[in-house]
Amino acid sequence: TADQYRATVQEEEDICTLAAADARELKESCEKDLARAMPALNAATAALKALKKEDIVEVKSMKAPPEGVKITMEAVCILRGVK
Numbered sequence: 001t002a003d004q005y006r007a008t009v010q011e012e013e014d015i016c017t018l019a020a021a022d023a024r025e026l027k028e029s030c031e032k033d034l035a036r037a038m039p040a041l042n043a044a045t046a047a048l049k050a051l052k053k054e055d056i057v058e059v060k061s062m063k064a065p066p067e068g069v070k071i072t073m074e075a076v077c078i079l080r081g082v083k
Contacts, residue, residue, distance in 0.1 A: 048079050 058066060059073060
């Protein structure tokens with residue numbers, strides 16, 4: 001009947017409304033996280049662009065670079081798309 005159909009539609013609408021609210025919360029959370037991360041990414045990109053060939057050659061010449069240098073070079077490789 002029409003009343004049953006209306007009730008079913010209302011239930012589905014309520015479910016969708018809750019799902020939309022959850023999605024909005026998740027989106028807002030992600031946007032906040034992204035806003036916090038973007039300055040670091042922009043700074044890293046700027047620093048990467050400032051690297052000179054001599055800087056890379058110096059690191060390559062190290063037989064056993066310090067752990068901090070290794071981590072930094074891994075990040076440079078990731079940002080440059082080097083495998």
